[in-house]
Every structure is written in structure tokens, then in C-alpha cells.
Amino acid sequence: RAKSQGRSRLQFWEAGMQAPYSERMQIEVDLRRALARNEFVLFYQPQVDTVTGEVRGFEALLRWWHPQRGLLTPADFIPVAEECGVIVPIGDWVLRQAAEQMAEWRRAGLPPVRLSVNISARQLESADFVDSVMRAVQVYSLDGNLLELEITETLLMRDFEANAIKLGRLSVAGIRLAIDDFGTGYSSFKYLSRFPIHTLKIDQSFVQELDREENMSIVNAMIAMGRGMNLNVVAEGVETEAQRALLQQMQCHEVQGYYYSPPVSSHEATALLGRHARGFEQHDQRVAG
Ligand code: C2E
Ligand code: MG
Numbered sequence: 001r002a003k004s005q006g007r008s009r010l011q012f013w014e015a016g017m018q019a020p021y022s023e024r025m026q027i028e029v030d031l032r033r034a035l036a037r038n039e040f041v042l043f044y045q046p047q048v049d050t051v052t053g054e055v056r057g058f059e060a061l062l063r064w065w066h067p068q069r070g071l072l073t074p075a076d077f078i079p080v081a082e083e084c085g086v087i088v089p090i091g092d093w094v095l096r097q098a099a100e101q102m103a104e105w106r107r108a109g110l111p112p113v114r115l116s117v118n119i120s121a122r123q124l125e126s127a128d129f130v131d132s133v134m135r136a137v138q139v140y141s142l143d144g145n146l147l148e149l150e151i152t153e154t155l156l157m158r159d160f161e162a163n164a165i166k167l168g169r170l171s172v173a174g175i176r177l178a179i180d181d182f183g184t185g186y187s188s189f190k191y192l193s194r195f196p197i198h199t200l201k202i203d204q205s206f207v208q209e210l211d212r213e214e215n216m217s218i219v220n221a222m223i224a225m226g227r228g229m230n231l232n233v234v235a236e237g238v239e240t241e242a243q244r245a246l247l248q249q250m251q252c253h254e255v256q257g258y259y260y261s262p263p264v265s266s267h268e269a270t271a272l273l274g275r276h277a278r279g280f281e282q283h284d285q286r287v288a289g
């Protein structure tokens, strides 16, 4: 198969169309081979304290070093992986890789930071989910408090009772739960009191249009609610100093976004943690410099 055909196949999928069965089979084969050949890699994006500038945690974001197509982001392959079920072993790999990274930072004597991992639908629904998370924690003797699972509200609500049991079990082991893309799913707040939630992640769509007054009110309300429930509130997609300053003013605990750093390699994340664990430079100095 020519490279160009491979590329158009992905674009075909990105357009949200239904690929023929034979093509889905081929992508499934590619994904399984990618696991066996170690072509997946985690990138890490820091979550920074709005008051002190300290790095509080990282989000692990999956990438695929495709031998022909180069570095692929989740939008290129997660929907396919989800559909054919390969997301389950991939998700298990992500958990183990994240756990190994945390163990490496601990061995290097770096300050303890949270690591957040995104969980997909098929993964959460799999019977092995709780054991898969527990194994990753136990193999590396991790502090469960430092591992956070990012799950969207829509996904949580899909199988309310089963998810409450699974996440309750993980919560007993100290493992944390973050609501990803908060504000973009179902509007029911029922789940907020039923699940052992630790963090609310305000979706980047609200942050990117923070200059519109209605978004300002919504974000303000989300932060107030999160704080009122004693949750850690993180804003995603923060790209500018104006956004950061507004979010700090609104007492959002942490920000994540290109303003501080894009997702970076393990090597760069380790260096960044070494440099900035005790805080990015004061913002006014950055601007003045
Ligand atoms: P997400 O969990 O909401 O992750 C945030 C996305 O926003 C990431 O895209 C990140 O690179 C991007 N981002 C970060 N800062 C900025 C910013 O300042 N501006 C803008 N415009 N974007 C920013 P990415 O890495 O392409 O991941 C997309 C989605 O793929 C994630 O959304 C998550 O739902 C999913 N994903 C990523 N890694 C995994 C994984 O290991 N497993 C599963 N199941 N899903 C994953
Ligand atoms: Mg996420």
C-alpha cells in the first residue's frame, strides 16, 4: 500500500464517515502492531498553580509514532481504536506507562506531582478496568493519591450504577477522579454528588472565549461550584496571559495550556519539573522581561 493511500484513509476517518469493513480491519491490524512494536508514546502537559506558579501535576496525552505518517494525535486514531476495541489494551499500556513515569520521577528525587490519565468508554466498561488500574499502581508501588483518572461527564452517566461501584473501589485505594471537558456533556449535576470526584476540568471551549461576558459568568459559576464542593478546579486550554490572569482572579486553582507549555516528551517534562517544581517565574517579571 502506498503511503498516500494510508494518509487518505486517515482523512477518510477524520471526516467522520463509515470506512468499509476491510479498511477498519487494516487499521485494527496497524494499531495492534503499533502496541507490539512500541510505537505509542506519552506526552505530558503541566498543570500550574495559579497562585504560586508551581507545577502541581501533568496530564498524560497519547501519541503514535507511525512509521510512515509520523507523529499522530488521538483524533487520528482513538475513534478507530475505540470502535474496534483495541483501545482496551492501549489504555492498559497508557496506565502502565504513566505509572512507570511516576516511578522514574520518584527515583530521580523530583517532588511528587499528580499524573492524570484519560480513560475511554470501552476501557471503563471493560470488566478488567479496576484491576488494570490497581495493577499499574501496585507494580510500581505508587502513591494512589498521585494518580488521577480523567473521565467525561457523558461517559460517567452512561452506566451510572456500574461506574459508581468501579470508581468507588478505586477511590478506596486513593486513586483520584477528574471530570474532563466539564460543562460540555449532560447538564445533570446528579453525578457530582454520587462519584468520588477530586478535580473539575473546565473545558477549553469556555476558556478560549472568556472575553465573552456569558462565558465569563459560566466559568465563574463553575469555579464557585467546584470550590464550594471542595474540588480542585483546573482550566484547560489556557493560551494567553489575559486568560491566566482572569482565571487567577476568579480563584481557579490550576491552569493547563499552551501559555505555560504544550504537551512535551517525557525527557522535556522531567527537565521542566526539575526547573519549575518550585514555580514558574513571577508572571509580572515574564511580561516585563
Ligand atoms: P483532553 O483530555 O480534553 O485533552 C486536552 C487536549 O487539548 C489535548 O489534545 C491537548 O494537547 C490540547 N491542548 C492543551 N493545551 C491547549 C491549548 O492551550 N490550546 C488548545 N487549543 N489545545 C490545547 P490531544 O493531546 O490532541 O488529545 C485530544 C483528546 O484525546 C484528549 O482530550 C483526550 O480526550 C483524548 N486522549 C488523549 N490521550 C488519551 C489516552 O491516553 N487515552 C484516551 N482514551 N484518550 C486520550
Ligand atoms: Mg483529559
Ligand code: MG
Pocket: 180, 181, 201, 203, 204, 236
Ligand atoms: Mg479536556
Ligand code: MG
Pocket: 181
Ligand atoms: Mg477533549
